[in-house]
Amino acid sequence: MISVTLNLMVHYESPALDRSFAALSDATRRGVIAELARREASISDLAGRFGMTLTGMKKHVAVLEGAGLVATQKVGRVRTCRLGARGLDHEAQWLADMAALFEARFARLDTVLDELKQEEEHGRAND
Known part of the structure; x- marks a missing residue:
């Protein structure tokens, strides 16, 4: 590890x-x-x-x-x-890549939370 x-x-x-x-x-x-x-x-x-x-x-x-x-x-x-002549393109790309990674993870988390919420609501309806 x-x-x-x-x-x-x-x-x-x-x-x-x-x-x-x-x-x-x-x-x-x-x-x-x-x-x-x-x-x-x-x-x-x-x-x-x-x-x-x-x-x-x-x-x-x-x-x-x-x-x-x-x-x-x-x-x-x-x-x-x-x-300087080189600008911040490399840094901006790194930040954009990290932002995309976080957005994808938050989207997955939203999906999991929605599924849990639906399971909870389905469980209450069956009680």
């Missing part, structure tokens, strides 16, 4: 998904993504908007960049950030 679980875990291992979801697990980083969806911004601009230090924002941007969600370019002393 344990080996089956481990095999399933290895089967679903995806370092790219892990990095994306880890990066998106933080509210500040999600906010940075939302800001960059509107327009490019320097790390200094982002730090000011989020009321944090430049060092703190650099760390957040580095996590987002490591996940491929943000790209940066340094021109002179200014590092400009924009959304």
